[in-house]
Amino acid sequence: MATLQINGQTLDIGTIDPSTPLLWVLRDTLGLVGTKYGCGIAQCGACTVHLNGAPVRSCQIPVGNLTNEAITTIEGLAAADGSLTKVQAAWVAEDVPQCGYCQAGQIMSATALLQRNPNPTDADIDAAMSGNLCRCATYTRIKRAIKVAAGQQPATAFYNAAAVNGERA
Ligand code: FES
C-alpha cells in the first residue's frame, strides 16, 4: 500500500505502478479532477500542482518518486469553510475563466508566484506564468487578477455591477 500527502491529508493510493504519473493518480485513483490533463508532455501547465510549495507539472512526476512531499492541488487551496484564497477571490472578481479548462493550473502557478514573491513585477508575472497556456487567451485577465491578489490594483468593478443589474457584462 502506498500513500501520498495531499492537501494536508495522508491518502491511500493502493498498489500502483510506480511509473504512473501523479496526474493519473490524482484524477483516476483519488477523484481529484480539478487538476486537468492537457498535453501530457509538460508543455501546457494544465496539470500544475504544488510539490512542497513549488509549482510542478503533475503529468511528468512518477508517483513512485514521491514519499513524504507535501502535494497541494486546486482542491486544497480554499479553507475548510469554503472561503477562497486571495488569488481565487481575484479570479472571481476579475471574471478570469472562459472555458475554464486551463484555470486550475493558472491559479496554482499564480498562487506559487505570490507565495514566493508577494509583489511581482510584470516581468516576474510573465516569467512565472509563461508555462501555462490558455487556448481562450485569458492572459490579460490572468495578469490583472494576479495584480489584484497582490494588492497592486483594485478589483475591476464590472463584475459586481453586473450582479447588481442582474446581468453579466
Ligand atoms: S498536461 Fe501536464 S503540462 Fe500539459
Ligand code: FES
Ligand atoms: S479559459 Fe479556456 S483554455 Fe484557458
